[in-house]
Amino acid sequence: xxxxxxxxxxxxxxxxxxxxxxxxxxxxxxxxxxxxxxxxxxxxxxxxxxxxxxxxxxxxxxxxxxxxxxxxxxxxxxxxxxxxxxxxxxxxxxxxxxxxxxxxxxxxxxxxxxxxxxxxxxxxxxxxxxxxxxxxxxxxxxxxxxxxxxxxxxxxxxxxxxxxxxxxxxxxxxxxxxxxxxxxxxxxxxxxxxxxxxxxxx
Numbered sequence: 001x002x003x004x005x006x007x008x009x010x011x012x013x014x015x016x017x018x019x020x021x022x023x024x025x026x027x028x029x030x031x032x033x034x035x036x037x038x039x040x041x042x043x044x045x046x047x048x049x050x051x052x053x054x055x056x057x058x059x060x061x062x063x064x065x066x067x068x069x070x071x072x073x074x075x076x077x078x079x080x081x082x083x084x085x086x087x088x089x090x091x092x093x094x095x096x097x098x099x100x101x102x103x104x105x106x107x108x109x110x111x112x113x114x115x116x117x118x119x120x121x122x123x124x125x126x127x128x129x130x131x132x133x134x135x136x137x138x139x140x141x142x143x144x145x146x147x148x149x150x151x152x153x154x155x156x157x158x159x160x161x162x163x164x165x166x167x168x169x170x171x172x173x174x175x176x177x178x179x180x181x182x183x184x185x186x187x188x189x190x191x192x193x194x195x196x197x198x199x200x201x202x
Contacts, residue, residue, distance in 0.1 A: 001100065001103070001105075002014070002105065002106070004100075007030065007031070007034070007103070008034070011027070013106070015027055018103070020107065020113045023103070025099065025102040025103050027103075030096070030100065030103060033092055033095055033099060034096055037092045037093060040085060044082055047078060047081060048082055050078065051075065051082060054074075058075065101202070139162075142162075145168075147164060147166050147167055147169075147171075148162055148164060149163045149165060
């Protein structure tokens with residue numbers, strides 16, 4: 001998720017990136033809500049500071065035996081105003097977060113604009129092996145061996161997904177274990193975290 005301050009200070013860059021990503025988010029609405037949230041927060045914080053100061057002064061006056069009745073109504077009025085503004089901030093926060101979740105991370109400037117057809121080959125390592133027959137693709141081999149299934153995965157998740165079966169699933173598990181074992185030797189710590197998160201974490 002992008003830092004709102006970064007979005008404010010790099011509006012043109014963010015707009016361009018969102019256009020390149022074909023994002024339909026309304027950045028003007030995002031910036032307006034974020035500005036309203038900041039303005040309201042500053043205003044309510046000032047009022048809360050005034051309320052705290054006035055409360056301290058009233059407590060001091062009461063201790064000195066002075067009549068604080070004339071000030072009670074003003075304090076209650078200020079307190080009600082703060083309560084109303086807190087509700088307004090909560091509503092703006094809710095609207096802002098809904099828009100904020102639609103703002104995608106910015107692609108690196110080196111990433112070409114477009115779909116798969118815009119992908120570029122950056123480097124080659126080694127030479128492709130030459131066969132005296134036409135080799136099959138990994139999806140043909142996996143399907144034939146019964147370790148790769150596109151049809152069932154498409155029913156569950158949609159196009160471009162696959163499920164692994166038997167030794168195919170074991171191979172993925174082995175690769176995950178290899179990655180964990182390798183990286184824990186480099187100082188990383190393995191963790192298991194909750195699979196479900198609350199709205200604020202999302």
